[in-house]
Amino acid sequence: MITDKIFFWVLPVMYGVFTAVFMALARSEGGSASARLGTAAFGMGMLAIILDTQRDYFPSWFFTLAVPLHWLVLVYTADAFLVRHGDRTPRRPIAWLLSVGLTINFAATFIVDNVAIRVPNASIVAIAILSLAVPRFFRHRSSRLDNITAFVIAMCWLCYVVRFAFYFTLDQSQEYARTSQWSQYMMIFYFTSAIFALSLAFLLMMAITTDLVARHYTASTVDALTGVANRRGFEALLEKQSSHRRFGAVLMIDLDHFKQINDLHGHGVGDGVLVATSQTVLNCCKGFGEVARLGGEEFVVLLRPNDTKAVLQMAELLRSAIAATRLDRPYDSLQFTASIGAAMIETDEEINDAIRRADMALYRAKESGRNRVVSARSSYTNGQLAVSVLN
Structure with missing residues (x-):
């Protein structure tokens, strides 16, 4: 029993x-x-x-x-x-x-x-x-x-x-x-x-x-605010690139006068701009590449296409799409733009070199009046990386 x-x-x-x-x-x-x-x-x-x-x-x-x-x-x-x-x-x-x-x-x-x-x-x-x-x-x-x-x-x-x-x-x-x-x-x-x-x-x-x-x-x-990859996620994407070639170009995107948006309308509106921008970039790049937010108002896109003309067309599409993006009421009249630097990833080139060139092109876009796309190409002189920026 x-x-x-x-x-x-x-x-x-x-x-x-x-x-x-x-x-x-x-x-x-x-x-x-x-x-x-x-x-x-x-x-x-x-x-x-x-x-x-x-x-x-x-x-x-x-x-x-x-x-x-x-x-x-x-x-x-x-x-x-x-x-x-x-x-x-x-x-x-x-x-x-x-x-x-x-x-x-x-x-x-x-x-x-x-x-x-x-x-x-x-x-x-x-x-x-x-x-x-x-x-x-x-x-x-x-x-x-x-x-x-x-x-x-x-x-x-x-x-x-x-x-x-x-x-x-x-x-x-x-x-x-x-x-x-x-x-x-x-x-x-x-x-x-x-x-x-x-x-x-x-x-x-x-x-x-x-x-x-x-x-x-x-x-x-993943960036908690925008839902795109954060810097750590971006580094994971770079590791995948180093193991087998996946990307052909880099786009660096920076919102113009973003500090003024925060100062005039508050950080809540600024966050809304970041979210709207990330969604616009994601929608435009869907199937063509990966998007990450490096911090603040700066985004990076790793594109799979390796054709220069196609990459520049994509960059211009992103620029115009961001300029046309609007927030919900009562801030639907707020306009914001972005400057974009583009760089092709050259054969046998480290992706970080392409990122630096895209970043320099972005800096030139800012100097040239913002709300524009600037592309960079690389050449080597005496073993040193030289950069030539083209509008």
């Missing part, structure tokens, strides 16, 4: 451990949606197993609450993964399934007391819930972890189908009615539930950890 009691406490203890782990992750993550949903799923799973296996401690009818809790575990577990992709199980069909399933479950407990209805009903609703979730998992396979998770969820769905068929094939209704906890059906249920709970818990922890690392990396490489 002691062995029996220990056996039926193994699953709830396991669920309890994972509940504590996801609760800790939710707190450390500042309320990660996946961690919160994981806490709810495994917390309800722990309660469902306790209600189902420790019937001596509760009123006789309490065990019937284990079934709807089990359904909710499936919903919350699926959502814990799907929320990472901005998705979730469809609420209206899920609500309809839970309502119908709960009605049948209580009717088969308190009205007719029929095990042959309760058990299949529990399986059918679970299969239907997973049938709604599985396609969404395969829709969001953007990484190896997503592929593994989709496979495990699909195997979980298949397991429910097999258990459902097993219940009828081997006529488990009589054995379940006689000894529900130790029936073949329930032993298979407990065993497979433990396997899938372990698998999904570890996968969810890996997913949350992966998201945490990605968020920290993004926070360190």
Whole structure:
């Protein structure tokens, strides 16, 4: 008897451990949606197993609450993964399934007391819930972890189908009615539930950890105000360039008289100008290069095209697009412009040399009256880099 009691406490203890782990992750993550949903799923799973296996401690009818809790575990577990992709199980069909399933479950407990209805009903609703979730998992396979998770969820769905068929094939209704906890059906249920709970818990922890690392990396490489790469992100782009040639030209962009905008209209408006400018540059350069904010009002664009004419046309497009950019009311009449320095990345040239030439061209654009594009080309004299600036 002691062995029996220990056996039926193994699953709830396991669920309890994972509940504590996801609760800790939710707190450390500042309320990660996946961690919160994981806490709810495994917390309800722990309660469902306790209600189902420790019937001596509760009123006789309490065990019937284990079934709807089990359904909710499936919903919350699926959502814990799907929320990472901005998705979730469809609420209206899920609500309809839970309502119908709960009605049948209580009717088969308190009205007719029929095990042959309760058990299949529990399986059918679970299969239907997973049938709604599985396609969404395969829709969001953007990484190896997503592929593994989709496979495990699909195997979980298949397991429910097999258990459902097993219940009828081997006529488990009589054995379940006689000894529900130790029936073949329930032993298979407990065993497979433990396997899938372990698998999904570890996968969810890996997913949350992966998201945490990605968020920290993004926070360190993306400018919080404009959403483009910051200086550290720009340096990461340069490292990629050094490993294999990806870019053909550099554009240095600096907003004209930006300090006056801050002085006359306030830093809030100045921030709005920076955001609007970054969006304009991003929209113009989409598919053609990478954009970064080096600090203040200075931006840099690494362009993939290596044709001088195309690069200068892109630079002129950016200049005119920035000049045409407007803020929302009441500052929609505010006009601002930018000066741009352009430099092609020469063959066998270090990209930092091209950046310096583009920066010198930008300086010349400022001296020449602003709101214009100036390009630079390089030549070598006595082994020293010389710069020739062309309007």
